[in-house]
Amino acid sequence: MRSLILLTLLALLTLGLCRRAADRSISADDSPSSEAFVSKRASAEVVRRHKRNYIYDSVYGAVWDPLEAKREVCELNPNCDELADHIGFQEAYRRFYGPV
Numbered sequence: 001m002r003s004l005i006l007l008t009l010l011a012l013l014t015l016g017l018c019r020r021a022a023d024r025s026i027s028a029d030d031s032p033s034s035e036a037f038v039s040k041r042a043s044a045e046v047v048r049r050h051k052r053n054y055i056y057d058s059v060y061g062a063v064w065d066p067l068e069a070k071r072e073v074c075e076l077n078p079n080c081d082e083l084a085d086h087i088g089f090q091e092a093y094r095r096f097y098g099p100v
Helices: 002-024 040-046 068-076 078-087 089-097
Strands: none
Touching: 068 078, 068 089, 078 089
């Protein structure tokens, strides 16, 4: 019984190795990896960004957040940053540094 199971496993292993060797012999033009490379123009069409209407800062393309500086101060303090993860940034900042 053991020899039959061992013989079956060896046959399956041999079959798998033969198929893998046959798959490697495919030419480079027919390989699936050749489909992964596209031209710069085609990739630019796929990744084209949508323009947004920023009302605060049209020069840099980002909205100015009045709390960003305070958020960075809170992130630099590990205790404030941890508390902000639990109760929110504004409440954590208020507890450590006073009113927002």
